Amino acid sequence: MIKRTVVAGAISRLGVGPTLVVAFLLLAGIGVTRAGASFDLGVAAGEVTSTSARLWAHSSASGPVMVDVSTNPNFLGTLVSVAGMADSANDNTVQVDVTGLTPDRVHYYRFTMGAEQSRVGSFRAAPDPEHRRTIQFGLTGDADAQPDPMTMMPAFNNFEVYSAMVAEHNFFNINLGDTIYSDSEVPGTPVALSVADKWAKYVQNLSLAPLPDIRSAAGSYSQPDDHEWINDFSVPEFGVTLYNDGVKAFTDYAPVSYSATSGFYRHFRWGKNLELFIPDERSFRDAKASEGGTCDNPSGSGNPDLAPTAPQSNRNMFAALAPSLGTPPPQACLDRINDPGRTLLGTAQLAQLKADLLASTAVWKVIVNEVPIQQFYALPYDRWEGYAAERLDLINFLISNVPNAVFLTTDTHANMVNDVRLQTLEPGGPINSGIMEFITGPVATGTFDKEIDNVFGTSGGGELVNLFFLKKAPPDGPGLICSALDTYSFAEVRVSKSKFRLQLLDANRHFVVDPSGPCRTFRLRAS
Structure with a gap:
């Protein structure tokens, strides 16, 4: 008990909130006894449809809970009360599922346990599928609240991106991928592998006020990527036990x-103008092409080739920074990347x-995409480029059958916009699909710019x-329309009958800036 009290007191004197103290103690392996019941991590509404939602809270004690839902902020004429x-x-x-909601209406909800009551959350039910409605929503991902070991304050930032999204007053928000970092980029941080360790990571993130704020301000759709398990996760590479533990922790903390059989694949209709499709890009994928050293360059080095699918002329441009680029990648690596038998989604999910x-x-039709599908060649193994045959199959299917498809993506820790080309630098030159992908984020982790610096071992490499x-x-390159590699950010989207409008915004709600200037509003017209 003395150890617990001394450590907690020392952290509190640094100005860290009590919930973050609890998270730190859990991650340090020090037991915490909570007195009394309270809803200390906010509330959330997920899986929102026109008539239903899944509501979430966390209590500091076990026991029965009641949830009240109303279309009145003062809960006059409560719509429904559900036990949990x-x-x-x-x-x-x-977590409780509520039904019988009124389409296109804001609903308010609160949890009670005895005399204790949660904050009031709100969400808008989706419009009926036949109702014409302009829809506004936000999307981001990649958030790590891990403290700096010297200051015990968050190493990256205080999740200001989430606060900016709250200020947009969206119909809903999407928290897309890496909602925790089991393997934080902060040096010296232990890897969270067990369910309990991953729970502590979710508590750690929720200890920063902007995350519970955004979860309570509107409905949210949450989706894991790899760091809910470990970097570049696949079941063939890391095993079923880690997979199950990651699923357990994620489904406990996200509604x-x-x-x-379906993993985390879902789709949601928002009136006549919008449907979201959220494929699961982790549960059913094959191992990366680089697994087992197939793509090592030099052979046996343990270092996968940095850009195996880029033409040698492009590789040579950066050979001074990374000498391995001066040597062609192993043919076996290219063969595995292009193998039509390899899958990212799994046969059943792709068909569905x-x-x-x-x-x-x-x-x-907005495809909420965990990993990028556009081509930019650098370390392609974990994203769609690393599963080239299935990538082309999906793009060709969309071209032939699905008008007005758009990809919204996180994962890269950068803002990147381009056509989802069938090919770019390959012989014959670029072949556009007419389908756009918008990549945004991160909320709080190392940016792509800094990660490139680390690969090259020099500042300015990014x-x-x-x-x-x-x-x-x-x-000479993929010619990205926007390429802002060093900005914490989110995508703000507005969808109407004829227009799709998207803005890439920083934590101050300003346009992100790339070498050409601000990446201003993108507008697409429906066909």
């Missing part, structure tokens, strides 16, 4: 649907996604790659 249970087996999180896209009567490759038009 905060269970220690779920880290005292509680989401999951099944063993195609069927659902075909069946959709929404004007805009700027060079951006200026002399990513922004260069083919054949």
